[in-house]
Structures are given as structure tokens and as C-alpha cells.
Amino acid sequence: MTYSTNEMMTVAAARRLKNGSVCFVGIGLPSKAANLARLTSSPDVVLIYESGPIGAKPNVLPLSIGDGELAETADTVVSTSEIFRYWLQGGRVDVGFLGAAQVDRFGNINTTVVGDYHQPKVRLPGAGGAPEIAGSAKSVLIILKQSARSFVDKLDFITSVGHGEGGDSRKRLGLPGAGPVGIITDLCTMEPEAQTNEFVVTALHPGVTREQVIAATGWAIRFADNVQQTAAPTDVELTALRDLEARTALAHGQAPGEA
Amino acid sequence: MADIISLHDAVKQFVSDGDTVALEGFTHLIPTAAGHEIIRQGKKDLTLVRMTPDLVYDQLIGAGCARKLIFSWGGNPGVGSLHRLRDAVEKQWPQPLEIEEHSHADLANAYVAGASGLPFAVLRAYAGSDLPKVNPLIKTVTCPFTGEVLAAVPAVRPDVTVIHAQKADRKGNVLLWGILGVQKEAALAAKRCIVTVEEIVDDLQAPMNACVLPTWALSAVCHVPGGAHPSYAHGYTERDNVFYQAWDPIARDRETFTAWINEYIHGTANFSEFQAKLARALEAK
Helix, strand or coil: CCCCHHHHHHHHHHHCCCCCCEEEECCCHHHHHHHHHHHCCCCCCEEEECCCEECCCCCCCCCCCCCHHHHHCCCEECCHHHHHHHHHCCCCCCEEEECCCEECCCCCEECCEEECCCCEEEECCCCCCHHHHHHHCCEEEEECCCCCCCECCCCCCCCECCCCCCCCHHHHHCCCCCCEEEEECCCEEEEECCCCCCEEEEEECCCCCHHHHHHCCCCCCCEEEEEEECCCCCHHHHHHHHHHHHHHHHHHCCCCCCC | CCEECCHHHHHHHHCCCCCEEEECCCCECCCHHHHHHHHHCCCCCEEEEECCCCHHHHHHHHCCCEEEEEECCCCECCCECCHHHHHHHHHCCCCCCEEEECCHHHHHHHHHHHHCCCCEEEECCCCCCCHHHHCCCCEEEECCCCCCEEEEEECCCCCEEEEEEEEEECCCCEEECCCCCCHHHHHHHCCEEEEEEEEEECCCCCCCCCEEECHHHCCEEEECCCCCCCCEECCCECCCHHHHHHHHHHHHCHHHHHHHHHHHHHCCCCHHHHHHHHHHHHHHC
């Protein structure tokens, strides 16, 4: 089956979620990839949303972080304060799955402003749950489309910390979790290099060239010694993803892929 | 004891100019009708608190009711930006808006502290984030037992919290279920609390351990079916996603926004008139 670069991104991200892991899910791309994982390779993944559902198994993708579908399909629904206090800060989340407006070479995330904080060029929605997910989840996956505007040399604002200034930065900050272990884009997968914790390309999606990745990165991106090629989406993965998107579109009355 | 009164009377009696007001709801049970009534009554200089300010806060800000916003994520969920919020922050229209920005975990803990009668909340947060650089209220505290440095943030103690819920009984006890967000914490953190409900019944038939707010912890209960529009009330109404999308072009422009407020809020006497007008406009399309 032929597939789009967005589908490749979602499938590659979904494969990173181990069966049985407990995943704190951001809305949008992370939610789509996490649910694809649940519908394919990881049926026992536990999805937690910050609005309160634990063990959500939505049949269609939610429009917002607090859709009734999440509550109805969850093992339990708790308050938002409990989600952050007992479940996240309590150390029960294996993977924080985040999106971002901008990311830097150490996996730090900006979702606050472009430009000066007090005179912003673009005012973004803000932190939401991300700073503490990035801090306290045992590991973090980041999914976003790659461009020189979103993969920047220097963030205007660090909303949620990744590997800080690199090296043992996180340890010095006293953060409990290991931080971001993967950035999955529509072009490639990046992982932090040993010692420096700078993100380097470890796998290129099929058909993607190094030049494309370099052009779509705002810093001098480096490549691991052994860059793998991502396996193309299987028919099973693509069918599950397209069915999920079709069900979602039908339920919400919008075009497939919009959610 | 909560009085069961009209929303007009509840807002008139319990919301004053200059108050700190939290209209809470986490994409579910958002107290939109109460926000409209605050605009209709021309309340001013409010400090608005909400983890996830969305359409109703865009309306309150654009209508000139707010002088300050305390929040952790501001947007039109699933659609995009809040244009009135952005215009107020970026261009001071219709008046300057001070913003005090937190994270969700912070504000959720701050509501718990408020409900617990504590002056501040403690949490493991913000290490490596720039937010404390732009919000001087985010401080640190050292654990007296382990020496760990933790974030300390002031408790949220609204003068008034407003929430929407599914049911009340005739004494004013309130039952809510589904996605609860921080509504219980926000209700108990406040000096006064107004609850709008879908339905008033003889018996709540609440299961044991259900989220029930007893009448004696509330100020007023108002019967406002559909009052959470365009968000949903689990078991009663669905999210009106078309309205969320329609809000984007309305709010994008000062003139279309002002015309909308004049037509739909100032041009209606209460929420049921607003609903009827909205339905007529939809039919005409």
C-alpha cells in the first residue's frame, strides 16, 4: 500500500510504545499515535489523559483532551488534580507522549511564545500539562512535523525541559525522569546521543534523503554512525490507522486526518 | 444552604466588580451561561482564573470584563487560538490584560491548596523551565526532611467559583460525573460558589462515593439546561463542534466580535433567549 509522510510519522511513533506501558498522552498527534499503538502492536498499553481518564480506549479519536469518549472507555476517571499528583508525580507513568510547537537539539520544548515573552510575535496556548510530564514521566517521546521553523537552533522560551543544556543537565536539575528518548517526525527518527544528549538522526523514513532532513532542521543536525531505514508501514498498520481516522471523521463530521 | 435562584439573581448577588472569579471546566461542563450573564451585567475588573480558558473567557476578555487572567493553557480546543485573548495580550484591546501563567500541575495543586485552606501548594515542577522567569509567584521551597528543592505556588482562593453540573436536588445538593477536571477543588477553594445544572430532581440517586457537592458548601444553584454549550454535559448534551469552529472567524475581528456580543449577549435577556436566537440563526443558514 502507498502511504503519506504523515502516516509514516504516526506509524513510526506508534511502534515506540511498548505493550503494557503506561502512557500519558497529549492531544493531537500523540493521541493518534498512542491509539494506533493500542490498536496494533500494543493492545495492553494504558493511556492516561490529563483531563482524568485512566486506561482510555477510545473507539474514535477525541476532538479535545476531555471528550466524553475518553471517560466512557476508561478503566476509571479521576480528577485532574489526582492525575497530576498521584499518577504522574507519584511516578507511575512510563512514557510521556508530547507534541510541540518548537523543539531544540536537546529536546527542550516551546509551547508558550515565539518572540519576546512580553512582546510576543506569536502567542501560543501555553504549558498545559507538558512541563511536569516532561519532568516526571520515566521517559518522553516527542512527535511533530519537521521544518526549520519548528526544529530551531535556539528556543525563544523553554516551556518544558528535555535535556536542558545537554550532557548531565537533567541530573543536575534533579529531574526524576530520563527525559526525551525519541523525536519522531515525518522525515526521520532522532535519538539522544550518548554523553552529549544531543538529538541525532538514527533512522530515515523510506525515500527521505539526508539533505531533506538538513534543510528541515534549524541547527546543524548530525547523523548517527549507523543510520537505519525505518520499515515502511505494513498493511495492517495502515489499515488500522485509516479505519481509525475514518471512524473519527464519521463521528465528528470532518475530513479524515483532520483530528 | 444554596438558594435555588435564577442565574441573573445569582450573578447579581454573588459576583462583584474586581472579584477573582473562576469559571472552571475541563472541556466538559463549561459554565458558559454564567459567563454570558457576567457580560450581560457588565461586571468589570475581574481577575479570571481557569486552567484552560477557552471560548467563554475569550468572550469575557473581549467584552472588557477582565483586568487579569491566571491560566495554564489558553486556546480554542481542537481549533486554534483565542483571538480576543491574543488581541488583549498583544495589543491591549479593549483594555490591557495582565497575565499570570502557570502549568496545569501547578494550578491543579493550587486549587487543592485553596480547598485545603493552605496558603500555598508544593509540587515537583518547573526545574529547567522558563516559566518561573516570567512568573515571580512561582517560587521554591526546601523540604525540611529530605532537602529536596520543590516548587511552591500560591493557593488559588477565588472570591467566586462557577461550575456547571448535571443534577441538583430541591435542597441544592449537586451531583456531577464524567470528566471532572478541577471543579470540586475550585468549588471548595472559593468563598462563594454558583452551580448551574441541567436538571433539578427530587432525588439525586447518587452512587456511593460519587462527586456530590452538598448544598451547605454552595451559595446558589441555578437551573440552566444546556448552560455548558458549546461544550457538553455528559449524559445530557453533546459538544457542538461546529460552534467551536464558527467562533474562530467571529473572534478574529474586533467588529464581528463586538457585533456578536451585542446581538447574542446584550441582545438577549437570558440564556434561553440566547439559545433560541442561536437556533434561529442556524436555521436561517
